[in-house]
Amino acid sequence: KQTLLPLLQEEASSFIFPCHPAVQRPELQHMVMELLRCIPLLLFLLFVCGLDHFIFSILSIIQHHSFVQYSYQTSHHLSVNVMGTSLMAQLLRGTIGALNTSFDTEVETSNLACLPRPSGMTRQQYLDTCLPLGALALLCLLQVYPFRLRHAIAAFYFPKREKTRVLFLYNKLLRQRKNFLYLQRGRVARQARQPPGLGTWLLQWSRRRWPWLRRCLRRSCTLCGTPETPRHRPCPDPDCGALYCEPCW
Structure with a gap:
């Protein structure tokens, strides 16, 4: 009776062994495709962080170079003197004398309230922003291990289907091995007919x-x-x- 074990080197490379800790060749392609899907998110994140830093730089330049301060000082003195000793002079002196004023004005103002006050992101904030994407990439690397349980779960719920799949795989490998040995015999025979090279x-x-x-x-x-x-x-x-x-x- 023909058996498949031990598997040939070419056959073993096409199977996934659940207890093997390293990522195997059939899993590598799927893992690379998942990592490639993270590249657009990474580019978008870099664009957003770069745009944030650019806007912060522009607003910071405006804040430091657009500050204007005004200083206004004025002095006002008004004095009305009514001469004479008559009744009318006394009346006018008491009435118009109230207009005598004297004051100094000093006003300082600036556009500080109108200037932007940008607040840049710290290194920790940038790290917290990139942390979800890093976790997503890590999950893409680690998801190959939970995926190895799919075979066991399907076999538990559908044992008859699992038996059919095993028989199909068994017959398929037998045909492939038979064809492989036939092709290799022909290749070895052709090499034997050729004279060995100098090397x-x-x-x-x-x-x-x-x-x-x-x-x-x-x-x-x-x-x-x-x-x-x-x-x-x-x-x-x-x-x-x-x-x-x-x-x-």
């Missing part, structure tokens, strides 16, 4: 001549390209020299 021949000769170079000049699996490990197996044909990892072998 490949020099690498093989160096490995045979100085075995201690094998730690530095490691080969890779012919099929999947996995770097050489002690578990890799060479082809039993002495004229082949191909190397295969354990799953591909």
